[in-house]
Amino acid sequence: MRPVVCLFAFCLPAALPAKVFEEAIFPILQKSCLKCHGGEKTKGKVDFSRILTERDADAHPDLWETVAEVVELGEMPPDDEKPLSEEDKKTFELWHEKFQKVPSEATVPVFRVRRLSANEYRNTLRSLFGFDLEVGIARAEQTVSGESSLVLKILPPDPPGSSGFFNDTRxxxxxxxxLESYTYLAGVALDKLFSVKGRVSLASMAGKGDDWDGMLSLADAETFLRSFLPKALRRSIPEKRFQSILATLEGKAGDTLASALKLELKALLISPEFLYRGFLAKPVGDGGRQAVDAFEFAERLSYFLWEDMPDASLFEVARNGGLEKEEKLAQQVKRMLSDPKARNLSESFGVQLLGLASIDDQFKNDPIRLHALRTQPRDFLNYLFTEDRPVMELLDSNVTFVNQNTSGFYGKDRQRLAPFHKPRGVERQRTMNQRLELRDAEGRGGILTMPSVLAMNHGPIIRGTWMLRRILGVRLGEPPADIPPIKPNARGQKLTFRQRFELHRENVTCARCHEKIDPLGFSLDGYDKNGRFLLASYHKRGNQPIIDTSGKLPSGEEFKDFAELKRILLSSKREQVIRHLTTQVLSYALCRKLGRGDQPVVEEITRKALLQNATWTQLFIEVANSIPFRQTVYKLVKDGTKLEN
Amino acid sequence: MMYLPNGLVRRCFIPGEEENTSPGFKTVKGSEKFRANGDATPAGIHPLHLTSTMQPLSRHREDITLLTGLDRPYKLGGDAHEQGASCYLSSVSPEEASDKKLRFLQGRTLDHVIGEKLGRGSPLKTLEISCNGFTKGKESMRFDNISWYDVDRVAPSLKDPQALYDRLFLSDDARYNDHLHEVTSLVLADAKSLSSKLGRSDKDTLDEFMTMVRDIETRMARLRKLIAEAGVARPTDEVLPRGEYIKLQCDLMIAALHMGITNVTTMMIGPERWNASMLYEGVFDKPVVHHAMSHNQRGDRYKQLQEIDLFHMEKYSYVLSRMKAVKEPDGSSLLDNSIVACGVGLGDGATHQYFDLPLMLAGRAQGGLRNNLHFQCPNGTPLSNAWLTIAQQLGVEIDHFSNSTGTLSALTS
Structure with missing residues (x-):
């Protein structure tokens, strides 16, 4: 082994062998790491046994980041194991240095079709038909905050894909x-469209006025199809396709015509072209790397910003090639963000970005409180996303959203809220959030100190891990299963929770994560489990013990309270936060986990965003204009099958 | 096939291990050294001794055979719980897995191999049920599914009793209106023209889609005949206590077997790992986390963990009683004509061991299977020998399954 390593280390600056990873790094991993991180023991969910080649290694940039960090700090291999030899260390560092260098050019993966997620399917069906499918039985508001959409009730919830987002359905x-569920839903939607309830929708698509009696003529059916088909398939449809459907309707009238039409439509609604995105995308020439066609691009854009199909206006712009120029694209993005459908960006992307769904689980027994807690961060995110607010206002903003249930957290500021009215005889009610400018409230501003987020994550460890993962983009993995429990206080011992964790950190294995988690988590100790700010001057604390919220980050910055930590996040951690958010936006937009080939794009967007103090709108535009969003690679098979017709 | 998650308390379940203490948390590799200690019982056939955990089964001792000392192949990589569930019934041998460069020994599972043969005449080839009440995808599907069509092709288990009912009895007409055949043939024709200009992976996706479309149609034809006979009421959507929930799922499973809607079912009585608390009503007064408890059996804690094992064992007993009560036209019971296996993917929740697994087989398989025995397998007997024995008993003509080395002839009569 030795000669190989030396040889490699010497010639590194000049030329790297083609298989550096396989020849130099893999043996080191085998020798020093695999015992605990590979195979059945995957401490910290780190598993090297699956990484066999340079290509595999490429897919885990975050992992190598961590490895480099722990190797440099000497944290790994742990003290009770044989340390890495100097040569091995050097080899790894050299390899990582090269690996870390963001590739100079972005690469794009091969095009894959993707099934619509349950949410995308619901929204698409709604936009297509002009009505929602609702669960039959209406429920009292006070009792259940249940799902009213029939689609979401029937379709199984999507598991998060490898990107962590639900739209990654591959x-x-x-x-x-x-498929049975799709068939059922298509049947219900069509029955409604052809019933009295759906007449308004049908009339508008068949070119009829409001006073239409519902009798469909052959000409009406054609008008309807010419409007419906391109919408459903999200692109222009060749004339041939219309003709073949019209041929089956020929000579029919009245109810026979309607049922023949319904049959065709039902087939369309459970066809792969409708349920998946990308089956109809048109590669140019023999494939290879190329820009996606205009309709595919419009579709990408609208499912990204709206979680829904393109509307008529976007469709028109796409047809005329209007999205190729950056300024035109920027205009479209701005228009789309001002549309009510952009609410889905916070409801879906925002909620998944910050893991807000756990609010629903925790407070489901108190619907009024649940309503307050779940809408507060969503309204705030919607404000950031759609009103062109700077990206960093996620952490620091002087605007918040408050309803009757949450107003108590905002001190004197709540006096400026419009009064809440309660009808007679109602004890508690849900109220809409009002936008509130923060002036006097202490310890508020930004998502981190929002009462609902603090109530969702109570306890310093959960708050710390959440902040690391959701804001700073650091994933720690699962704690090892054999950790000793945090010792309870012995008789007569009066250690605080914080002090007990300081003891816990004396164990090297524990410190590895807890030195990252604890300072962040304990800085929020001034907020109780409901999110109340105990340290505010208007709370009399009497003889309560002093709350220590100071800390020191592993990178060296010290702070005495959360306000100072927030300043650190906004200054020296700013780049890390923006890079994480960029990664997440890009990953959500592309509906896939990012790879190494996407890194140049992430870096470029992060750099621009840092320079310009970018707003969310600018970030969305940059992502929509990025290479992986605009381009793809088509690999076509030629297996001799002839084209049908 | 009933699957119990997170292992069992060995000393309470396995005859002869009563005096053992739990070794505490061990990794799979770390657990290896217990293998060397040898078995508590010498290899061979013994009279069935009902240990404390098996007490709920006392009514059925005549119908049960206990197998101990079965080894499951294991491949380094991934989590022990993940493999426990997803590779438990796998037909893939270690050699095949390394040839195909698979991450796990995962592939087509026993139920589908058997379903291929036994499912020809029934509307559903196989039925997959899970009693995991959580709807959010907390863990990957490998923790929650023991039935797989192929590598990474899950046969999704039905968790919601209503969904299960609808799948079995097609209670909703709108879903299956008269035009289904026309609609599917239109979709198929359309897809044919689509497939010619697609990339490889997209083509596979399309093929998969088409298989499902065809599947619906065949199912429909077979099911129409049976719908009229269904006398089972559609469950309400209230949230049931865990025991009731498991029983309801079992009832639906038995109804499906009784009516011939399917002949092969798998049932996960709970998900592997899934660090979320569940309320075992009548056992503990507040929700507990099974996985966490399985890792901490020190002191007397194992006794609490045994309560969960007993809770599950009662459900197995319930299934056996129900199946025994169902009489076939010739006077025999459903149980007499079936094999109801109940097993675990981990030999012990604390050690993650994949060897010395216990397995219970109940039912006579129309007289092919001997009962009321305890069979201690010789060291190193692969679990797949048991699967091969079951498959052959059910009339599947195969001579090996995964890494099997033969059948367990001591069990068959």
Whole structure:
């Protein structure tokens, strides 16, 4: 082994062997790491046994980041194991240095079709038909905050894909029960469209006025199809396709015509072209790397910003090639963000970005409080996303959203809220959030100190891990299963929770994560489990013990309270936060986990965003204009099958 | 096939291990050294001794065979719980897995191999059920599914009793209106023209989609005949206590077997790992986390963990009683004509061991299976020998399954 390593280390600056990873790094991993991080023991969810080649290694940039960090600090291999030899260390560092260098050019993965997520399917169906499918039984508001959408009630929830987002549906295969659900939903939607309830929608698509009696003529059916088909398939449809459907309707009238039309439509709604995105995308020439076609691009854009199909206006712009120029694209993005459908960006992307769904689980027994807690961060995110607010206002903003249930957290500021009215006889009610400018409230501003987020994550450890993962983009993995429990206080011992964790950190294995988690988490100790700010001057604390919220980050910055930590996040951690948010936006927009080939794009957008103090709108535009969003690679098979017709 | 998650308390379940203490948390590799200690019982056939955990089964001792000392192949990589569930019934041998460069020994599972043969005449080839009440995808699907069509092709288990009912009895007409055949043939024709200009992976996706479309149609035809006979009421959507929930899922499973809607079912009585608390009503007064408890069996804590094992064992007993009560036209019971296996993917929740697994087989398989025995397998007997024995008993003509080395002839009569 030795000669190989030396040879490699010497010639590194000049030329690297083609298989550096396989020849130099893999043996080191085998020798020094695999015992605990590979195979059945995957401490910290780090598993090297799956990384066999340079290509595999490419797919885990975050992992190598961590490895480099722990190797440099000497944290790994742990003290009770044989340390890495100097040569091995050097080899790894040299390799990582090269690896870390962001590739100079972005690469794009091969195009893959993707099934619509449950949310995307619901929204698409709604936009297509002009009405929502609702669960039959209406429920009292006070009792259940249940799901009213029939689609979401029937379709199984999507598991998060490898990107962590639900729209990454590639790993959840189609099953026959899923297909049955689609068939059922298509049937329900069509029945409604052709019933009295759906007449307004049908009339508008068949070119009829409001006073239409519902009798469909062959000409009406054609008008309807010419409007419906391109919308459903999200692109222009060749004339041939219309003709073949019209041929089956020929000579029919009245109810026979309607049922023949319904049949065709039902087939369309459970066809792969409708349920998946990308089956109809048109590669140019023999494939290879190229820009996606205009309709595919419009579709990408609208599912990104709206979680929904393109509307008529976007469709028109796409047809005329209007999205190719950056300024035109920027205009479209701005228009789309001002549309009410952009609410889905906070409801879906925002909620998944910050893991807000756990609010729903925790407070489901108190619908009024749940309503207050779940809408507060969503309204705030919606404000940031759609009103062109700077990206960093996520952490620091002087605007918040408050309703009757949460107003108590905002001190004197709540006096400026419009009064809440309560009808007679109602004890508690849900109230809409009002936008509130923060002036006097202490310890508020930004998502981190929002009462609902603090109530969702109570306890310093959960708050710390949440902040690391959701704001700074650091994933720690699962704690090892064999950790000793945090010791309870012995008789007569009066250690605080914080002091007990300081003891816990004396164990090297524990310190590895807890030195990152604890300072962040304990800085929020001034907020109780409901999110109340105990340290505010208007709370009399009497003889309560002093709360220590100071800390020191592993990178060296010290702070005495959360306000100072926030300043650190906004200054020296700013780049890390923006890079994380960029990564997440790009990953959500592309509906996939990012790879090494996407890194140049992430870096470029992060750099621009830092320079310009970018707003969310600018970030969305940059992502929509990025290479992986605009381009793809088509690999076509030529297996000799002839084209049908 | 009933699957119990997170292992069992060995000393309470396995005859002869009563005096053992739990070794505490061990990794799979770390657990290896217990293998060397040898078995508590010498290899061979013994009279069935009902240990404390098996007490709920006392009514059925005539119908049960206990197998101990079965080894499951294991491949380094991923989590022990993950493999425990997703590779438990796998037909893939270690050699195949390394040839195909698979991450796990994961592939087509026993139920589908058997379903291929036994499912020809029934509307559903196989039925997959899970009693995991959580709807959010907390863990990957490998923790929650023991039934797989193929590598990474899950046969999704049905968790919601209503969804299960609808799948079995097609209670909703709108879903299956008369035009289904026309609609599917239109979709199929359309997809044919689509497939010619696609990339490889997209083509696979499309093929998969088409298989499902065809599947619906065949199912429909077979099911129409049975719908009229269904006398089971559609469950309400209230949230049931865990025991009731498991029982309801079992009832639906038995109804499906009884009516011939399917002949092969798998049932996960709970998800592997899934660090979330569940309320075992009548056992503990507040929700507990099974996985966490399985890792901490020190002192007397194992006794609490045994309560969960007993809770599950009662459900197994319930299934056996129900199946025994169902009479077939010739006077025999459903149980007489079936094999109801109940097993674990981990030999012990604390050690993650994949060897010395216990497995219970109940039912006579129409007289093919001997009962009321305890069979201690010789060291190193692969679990797949048991699967091969079951498959052959059910009339599947195969001579090996995964890494099997033969059948367990001591069990068959």
């Amino acid at each position: 790993s959840a295969p189609i099953s026959s029960s899923l």
